[in-house]
Amino acid sequence: MPPFFSASNSTSSSVSLYLAPWVVPVSSPVIRDGAVAVSNGRILAVGSSSSLRAQFKDARIHCSQGVLLPGLVNAHIHLELSAYPHIPCPAPEETFCDWIRSLLQVRQEGQIEPGESDDGMSRQMLQQQHDAGVLLLLDIGNVQPSPPSVNPHPAHVTFLLELLGPTAKAEEQVLARISSLPDSVMATAHALYSTTPVIITALKQRADRLHHIFSIHLAESTDEIELLRSGKGCFRSFLEERGAWENSFPCPGIDSHGAVEYLERLGLLDAGLLCVHCVHVSEKEVQMLAVRGCKVCLCPGSNRFLGVGVAPLEQMLRHNLLPALGTDSIASNEELDLWREMQILREDHPEVPPAMVMAMATLGGAAALGREQDFGTLAPGRKAIFLNVDSQLLQDVQNEKQLLDALTGGGSPSTIRWIVEG
Numbered sequence: 006m007p008p009f010f011s012a013s014n015s016t017s018s019s020v021s022l023y024l025a026p027w028v029v030p031v032s033s034p035v036i037r038d039g040a041v042a043v044s045n046g047r048i049l050a051v052g053s054s055s056s057l058r059a060q061f062k063d064a065r066i067h068c069s070q071g072v073l074l075p076g077l078v079n080a081h082i083h084l085e086l087s088a089y090p091h092i093p094c095p096a097p098e099e100t101f102c103d104w105i106r107s108l109l110q111v112r113q114e115g116q117i118e119p120g121e122s123d124d125g126m127s128r129q130m131l132q133q134q135h136d137a138g139v140l141l142l143l144d145i146g147n148v149q150p151s152p153p154s155v156n157p158h159p160a161h162v163t164f165l166l167e168l169l170g171p172t173a174k175a176e177e178q179v180l181a182r183i184s185s186l187p188d189s190v191m192a193t194a195h196a197l198y199s200t201t202p203v204i205i206t207a208l209k210q211r212a213d214r215l216h217h218i219f220s221i222h223l224a225e226s227t228d229e230i231e232l233l234r235s236g237k238g239c240f241r242s243f244l245e246e247r248g249a250w251e252n253s254f255p256c257p258g259i260d261s262h263g264a265v266e267y268l269e270r271l272g273l274l275d276a277g278l279l280c281v282h283c284v285h286v287s288e289k290e291v292q293m294l295a296v297r298g299c300k301v302c303l304c305p306g307s308n309r310f311l312g313v314g315v316a317p318l319e320q321m322l323r324h325n326l327l328p329a330l331g332t333d334s335i336a337s338n339e340e341l342d343l344w345r346e347m348q349i350l351r352e353d354h355p356e357v358p359p360a361m362v363m364a365m366a367t368l369g370g371a372a373a374l375g376r377e378q379d380f381g382t383l384a385p386g387r388k389a390i391f392l393n394v395d396s397q398l399l400q401d402v403q404n405e406k407q408l409l410d411a412l413t414g415g416g417s418p419s420t421i422r423w424i425v426e427g
């Protein structure tokens with residue numbers, strides 16, 4: 006576990022001043038020789054070291070090397086899959102459905118790594134995420150995790166129970182289950198190809214009533230779009246072989262050309278919707294997402310692993326969407342590392358400014374989870390929980406451009422520690 010850098014109450018001042026060669030507030034320009042003033046667990050001010058030293062003359066001073074920046078946000082992960090063995094990435098001739106078959110086989114056979122339990126591996130993965138600088142996670146799973154044991158984990162995890170059902174019979178059962186869920190359980194739908202429109206709508210309405218985010222895998226592969234448009238392709242075969250094909254696609258009454266349009270026809274596009282992946286969306290659909298205030302989460306590492314394509318990030322940014330970033334699970338990614346996700350995003354989208362990539366990994370994620378009032382930026386009023394990172398690469402940078410380039414393109418820094426006050 007990385008060291009925590011916590012202030013004590015050893016002086017009369019209630020203000021602590023954290024100084025570093027660089028401060029990346031995300032919501033405002035990078036500050037050289039910067040400082041963050043905190044008091045009572047909240048950020049008071051962010052600015053140059055000289056100006057904040059003058060403003061808070063009695064503050065306790067904490068000097069550090071490297072960079073101060075907000076904690077990262079992993080807006081899409083499946084912690085419960087952490088216990089399962091690695092599934093190889095699909096061969097060139099294999100489809101997205103082949104990968105789903107492999108995943109289901111592993112889960113059905115209950116192949117868990119020797120000596121490990123689901124919960125144990127989930128907790129271990131959660132610890133790894135926190136050690137790597139992740140403060141907020143949106144965890145999606147089919148089984149409600151056991152409540153945190155002794156101490157709640159320092160990472161803030163929002164868990165959504167994921168439900169699915171592709172047939173009329175399954176629909177009946179899932180609707181009954183939804184109506185029996187206690188309000189304390191937040192639930193969401195898996196994907197358009199696995200869940201009937203009635204279930205998706207019921208879950209979205211329930212999420213709206215309970216005021217929590219509704220997350221759904223959307224437009225991840227061309228196979229999904231083919232199913233929605235024509236009722237053909239590998240998903241049809243997949244559903245047929247599982248006895249779940251009921252001529253449900255193209256969905257009667259939902260005349261859509263794409264996954265976003267499908268949700269639009271259901272009347273579900275709004276600020277409470279988090280669309281995960283969004284690889285195969287048209288510009289018209291990107292515009293729909295932006296106009297309705299929907300949230301988007303991109304998973305570049307998972308998309309590369311599965312060979313499903315690259316999301317149209319430039320279009321999204323042009324329409325003023327700031328997507329979040331997610332690792333997805335270890336079943337569809339080499340590593341669950343937000344720093345690596347930023348690297349892959351930079352490789353896939355060399356024209357996108359590094360500052361935007363950093364904003365996606367922090368503010369984009371916090372906004373997707375509805376937590377931007379507390380996290381995602383270093384700004385007055387935000388919680389005084391943030392990162393101090395350093396590496397040789399960061400020590401060598403000469404200017405703001407090089408700094409953001411190194412932070413988003415250099416992988417995980419060698420030193421990652423948390424500053425927690427309050």
Ligand SMILES: [Zn+2]
Nearest residue numbers: 083222333334
């Ligand atoms: Zn996922």
